[in-house]
Amino acid sequence: MAATTIPRPTADQRVERLNAASLRRPIEPDTALPWGTLGDGAVIPAELLSIEGLDVETTAEQRARLSREEVASMLAMGVRFEAVLTTGFARMIGEAPDLTDPRVVYMLHEVGEESKHSRAFIRLITELGPTTRNPLDRRSINRIMNGITRRITAHDTLLLVMTLAGEEIPDLLQKLAADHPDTDPMLAALNRYHRQEEARHLSFARSVLPESWSRAGAVERAAVKFVAPALITMLWQNFAHPGVYAAAGLPTWKTWNAVQKLPRRVALRHQATRPVLTALIDAGSIRRGRVPRPWRALCAVDRNGEPLAG
Ligand SMILES: [Fe+2]
Numbered sequence: 001m002a003a004t005t006i007p008r009p010t011a012d013q014r015v016e017r018l019n020a021a022s023l024r025r026p027i028e029p030d031t032a033l034p035w036g037t038l039g040d041g042a043v044i045p046a047e048l049l050s051i052e053g054l055d056v057e058t059t060a061e062q063r064a065r066l067s068r069e070e071v072a073s074m075l076a077m078g079v080r081f082e083a084v085l086t087t088g089f090a091r092m093i094g095e096a097p098d099l100t101d102p103r104v105v106y107m108l109h110e111v112g113e114e115s116k117h118s119r120a121f122i123r124l125i126t127e128l129g130p131t132t133r134n135p136l137d138r139r140s141i142n143r144i145m146n147g148i149t150r151r152i153t154a155h156d157t158l159l160l161v162m163t164l165a166g167e168e169i170p171d172l173l174q175k176l177a178a179d180h181p182d183t184d185p186m187l188a189a190l191n192r193y194h195r196q197e198e199a200r201h202l203s204f205a206r207s208v209l210p211e212s213w214s215r216a217g218a219v220e221r222a223a224v225k226f227v228a229p230a231l232i233t234m235l236w237q238n239f240a241h242p243g244v245y246a247a248a249g250l251p252t253w254k255t256w257n258a259v260q261k262l263p264r265r266v267a268l269r270h271q272a273t274r275p276v277l278t279a280l281i282d283a284g285s286i287r288r289g290r291v292p293r294p295w296r297a298l299c300a301v302d303r304n305g306e307p308l309a310g
């Protein structure tokens with residue numbers, strides 16, 4: 001008997017389903033989350049701190065302070081990243097040839113959801129009360145970084161790839177925290193709420209990546225293959241900015257540099273970024289057997305995109 005093949009849904013159908021899912025149960029974080037319940041000690045367990053595995057002695061008090069700083073840093077990065085996404089999507093909506101395209105409607109859903117995420121993140125940052133500052137937050141550096149993010153928002157495919165990275169990385173970190181019994185219940189609730197909506201955003205980016213890739217020019221394609229991994233590495237490294245370590249009385253840059261080399265952190269980076277490469281392979285942007293060197297280094301995979309042993 002011949003096997004029946006079920007036709008894969010088209011990008012249009014997938015996006016229509018995402019639109020329906022976004023409409024089904026809109027969540028307002030300001031009323032849905034248990035605000036005011038955040039404890040004043042550690043918000044994530046020691047084993048989820050970036051310094052886990054580093055040869056330094058810290059007291060419970062230092063770890064508690066560091067936990068609040070690391071989470072606040074990640075949330076702040078989240079807010080800025082969501083703003084980059086909003087900028088890029090707003091441009092794409094403004095330039096869309098057909099406003100009735102379900103993609104336009106979905107981008108409006110996504111921008112609306114990101115706006116709520118960012119408000120919730122900012123409210124939690126306020127409750128966490130971080131005291132350290134990011135040493136990279138200087139006018140000269142910001143000018144360069146803003147230039148880079150504007151270039152990203154101007155290019156659909158690069159924006160989608162960075163969106164996938166900017167959503168996969170926090171998704172993994174938020175999952176680890178939400179699943180751990182020692183994570184503060186308020187933070188765990190925020191993480192679960194965020195991941196639930198981000199799953200749809202990831203699905204959208206994966207659904208439209210192939211068509212976006214087919215429209216991309218040679219320069220943008222080269223940027224995705226050879227430059228995006230460096231941008232993703234920067235993103236990963238700055239989810240906990242160097243200044244956070246001052247909260248635990250540790251040297252900032254020295255600790256930050258050491259943290260980047262910790263086998264556990266490196267393995268987490270591989271785990272968080274491999275789905276981005278998989279999306280590019282599935283979209284036909286990168287071919288198995290020809291995975292570019294920067295992607296191989298970022299994700300620790302071979303030319304076929306298969307994880308390297310060890
Ligand atoms: Fe978000």
Ligand SMILES: [Fe+2]
Nearest residue numbers: 114167198201
């Ligand atoms: Fe998102």
